[in-house]
Amino acid sequence: MSMLTKTGDASSRGGAGESSTAPLLEVRDLHVEFHTRDGVAKAVNGVTYDVSAGETLAVLGESGSGKSVTAQAIMGILDMPPGKISQGEILFRGRDMLRMSGEERRKIRGQKIAMIFQDALSALNPVLSVGYQLGEMFRVHQGASRKEAKAKAIELMDRVRIPAARQRVGDFPHQFSGGMRQRIMIAMALALEPDLIIADEPTTALDVTVQAQVMELLAELQNEYQMGLILITHDLGVVADVADKIAVMYAGRIVETAPVQDIYRRPAHPYTKGLLESIPRLDRKGQELYAIKGLPPNLLHIPPGCAFNPRCPRAQDVCRADVPPLHPVTEQDGTELPGRGSACHFWKETLDA
Amino acid sequence: MSDVHLASEAAAAPTAPGPTVLAPSSVWHRLRARPLFWVAISLITLFVLMAAVPSLFTSVDPEDCNLSRSLVGPNGDHWLGTDVQGCDVYARSVHATRASLLIGLSVTVATFLIGVLVGSVAGYFGGIVDAVLSRIIEIFLAIPLLLGATVLLATAANGDGGVLGVIVALSLYGWTQTARIMRASTMETRGLDYIVAARASGASDPRILLEHVIPNAISPVIVVATTNVGLFITYEATISYLGLGLQDSTLSWGQMIHDSVSRFLTSPHALLAPAGFLSLAVLGVLLLGDAMRDAVDPRSRR
Numbered sequence: 001m002s003m004l005t006k007t008g009d010a011s012s013r014g015g016a017g018e019s020s021t022a023p024l025l026e027v028r029d030l031h032v033e034f035h036t037r038d039g040v041a042k043a044v045n046g047v048t049y050d051v052s053a054g055e056t057l058a059v060l061g062e063s064g065s066g067k068s069v070t071a072q073a074i075m076g077i078l079d080m081p082p083g084k085i086s087q088g089e090i091l092f093r094g095r096d097m098l099r100m101s102g103e104e105r106r107k108i109r110g111q112k113i114a115m116i117f118q119d120a121l122s123a124l125n126p127v128l129s130v131g132y133q134l135g136e137m138f139r140v141h142q143g144a145s146r147k148e149a150k151a152k153a154i155e156l157m158d159r160v161r162i163p164a165a166r167q168r169v170g171d172f173p174h175q176f177s178g179g180m181r182q183r184i185m186i187a188m189a190l191a192l193e194p195d196l197i198i199a200d201e202p203t204t205a206l207d208v209t210v211q212a213q214v215m216e217l218l219a220e221l222q223n224e225y226q227m228g229l230i231l232i233t234h235d236l237g238v239v240a241d242v243a244d245k246i247a248v249m250y251a252g253r254i255v256e257t258a259p260v261q262d263i264y265r266r267p268a269h270p271y272t273k274g275l276l277e278s279i280p281r282l283d284r285k286g287q288e289l290y291a292i293k294g295l296p297p298n299l300l301h302i303p304p305g306c307a308f309n310p311r312c313p314r315a316q317d318v319c320r321a322d323v324p325p326l327h328p329v330t331e332q333d334g335t336e337l338p339g340r341g342s343a344c345h346f347w348k349e350t351l352d353a
Numbered sequence: 354m355s356d357v358h359l360a361s362e363a364a365a366a367p368t369a370p371g372p373t374v375l376a377p378s379s380v381w382h383r384l385r386a387r388p389l390f391w392v393a394i395s396l397i398t399l400f401v402l403m404a405a406v407p408s409l410f411t412s413v414d415p416e417d418c419n420l421s422r423s424l425v426g427p428n429g430d431h432w433l434g435t436d437v438q439g440c441d442v443y444a445r446s447v448h449a450t451r452a453s454l455l456i457g458l459s460v461t462v463a464t465f466l467i468g469v470l471v472g473s474v475a476g477y478f479g480g481i482v483d484a485v486l487s488r489i490i491e492i493f494l495a496i497p498l499l500l501g502a503t504v505l506l507a508t509a510a511n512g513d514g515g516v517l518g519v520i521v522a523l524s525l526y527g528w529t530q531t532a533r534i535m536r537a538s539t540m541e542t543r544g545l546d547y548i549v550a551a552r553a554s555g556a557s558d559p560r561i562l563l564e565h566v567i568p569n570a571i572s573p574v575i576v577v578a579t580t581n582v583g584l585f586i587t588y589e590a591t592i593s594y595l596g597l598g599l600q601d602s603t604l605s606w607g608q609m610i611h612d613s614v615s616r617f618l619t620s621p622h623a624l625l626a627p628a629g630f631l632s633l634a635v636l637g638v639l640l641l642g643d644a645m646r647d648a649v650d651p652r653s654r655r
Contacts, residue, residue, distance in 0.1 A: 075553050077549050077552050077553050106555050106557060107555065108555070109552070109553055109554065109555035110553070110554035110555030110556075111555055114553070114554065115550070115553040115554075117546055117549075117550055117553075119546060122545065122546040122547060123546040123547050123549075123550040124547055124550070125547045125551070125564075125565050125569065126547070126569070127568050127569055128564070128565075128568075136554075136556070136564070137554060140554070140555060140556050140557075140560065141555060188550075188554065
């Protein structure tokens with residue numbers, strides 16, 4: 001898989017990577033299923049992506065597209081059972097985490113890979129003060145004393161620009177506003193300066209003005225620490241400013257990958273195209289808003305062929321029969337477009353439409 | 354037993370298994386503002402003092418009985434009258450406090466600890482651990498508490514287990530309720546985002562259980578445990594009545610109640626006095642439990 005130019009820059013600047021070429025995290029052909037009473041729900045069906053130090057990968061998709069499940073599998077917080085990783089590898093610095101012992105993985109969690117959750121209010125323990133929870137990171141992983149942990153918690157709160165950190169360190173999560181709580185979540189993830197942060201819809205629960213601030217903060221801190229960032233979102237607007245590359249997911253598969261600017265200009269998959277067209281635009285005021293017709297597929301019964309075929313305006317017989325592989329996307333004359341791929345039989349037609 | 358000891362026992366209950374959840378000073382600050390807390394503390398202090406130093410409350414010897422004054426109503430010499438043996442009811446009620454409180458509190462603490470441990474481990478780990486522990490809970494649940502304790506005391510202790518015997522017997526069969534409540538509450542808590550988040554931040558299972566699950570899942574168990582203090586006092590009474598618990602040498606309210614039940618219509622004072630002591634003691638503990646819960650749980654705080 002080819003790297004983006006920006007990625008190359010980041011790694012050559014030093015970053016946290018040991019070697020400038022190997023990605024920090026590689027997910028290879030990951031399959032996750034959930035065994036339920038009604039059958040096997042195939043939540044992730046062969047996801048492959050990678051992130052390097054200093055790079056931001058945005059994983060885009062609707063609810064149920066498998067973007068969060070993939071993240072949970074990486075973190076090792078998937079509920080198993082009912083969940084099951086039936087196939088695939090998750091390589092962190094070249095080592096398969098799925099083959100590690102529970103204790104080894106626990107040491108990676110929080111220290112090397114951290115996660116930011118969507119709803120900070122429910123992801124923070126209501127009976128513990130935020131200072132205690134921030135400090136817990138240092139006590140668990142570094143054996144810091146209570147006093148040291150508290151001092152570091154205050155420092156972290158300052159870092160994510162929570163006003164009056166010293167006075168607020170003993171406050172409880174419900175005493176903070178939504179934006180401040182999300183900052184605390186970010187501070188927790190940052191605490192041990194991990195190599196990789198997975199942010200699962202970090203701004204979805206926030207209002208728009210706060211969203212921008214939180215994303216800005218996240219991008220800034222990522223740049224400062226040269227961390228890899230996987231940004232899981234369903235919001236194309238959030239992605240544009242922050243991400244380096246995008247992976248669009250549908251029904252547990254990656255349907256399109258591209259550097260961030262390219263995908264907005266020239267999507268190569270009808271689903272991506274549909275998503276972009278359903279963004280409300282000022283210049284189309286008064287017109288009906290475009291929506292992709294139909295519903296995301298039931299994961300218990302994913303349609304044969306391309307999973308998107310029942311909703312796709314371009315669907316032909318071949319789409320109902322054959323699962324399209326992720327084709328490398330090129331110009332008509334065969335010029336390679338680095339980092340681009342589309343899992344559509346008609347990617348050429350879509351690209352130029 | 355001192356006042357401080359009793360109060361700290363109740364205060365430690367919600368946080369006992371883990372480190373302090375809230376700064377003790379802030380809990381104290383909120384407790385202080387509640388009038389009910391002071392009512393509870395007054396009642397508890399009263400009974401604890403009564404249990405520790407009965408002579409502060411009465412100078413009459415509870416064993417000084419005289420059949421010639423059997424079942425006399427309340428009067429100047431005997432404030433709450435006398436019982437069928439001619440003993441002073443007030444003095445006996447005061448002296449009975451010690452055994453009743455001791456048994457009620459000890460059994461509550463023991464069942465609380467066993468219940469929280471078994472219930473949280475079963476609820477948190479699930480799977481085979483839960484299956485085994487749940488079957489054990491069910492085995493004990495299948496034996497009625499009173500019957501189990503009675504049989505145990507009758508066989509193992511030969512009908513005279515004393516205070517310790519009663520505590521062991523009641524604890525052995527009384528922990529299942531707290532265990533089941535703790536298990537259910539833990540299972541509910543286990544799936545919450547902040548538990549997942551704690552796991553994602555690399556906390557170990559024992560740490561998640563002690564710091565995140567138990568403090569959040571324990572509130573319903575505290576409420577039940579507080580009511581259990583009264584319950585266990587009455588169970589002790591029942592067992593004593595059957596002649597298997599405390600013998601005549603150890604006074605308890607339950608014994609007094611049961612001794613006077615048959616003469617309730619003619620001499621109600623002999624029953625109402627110990628019953629009143631019992632009710633006030635239970636009320637004090639209940640009020641304290643309520644005030645503590647409100648003060649410790651930040652979600653109910655405004």
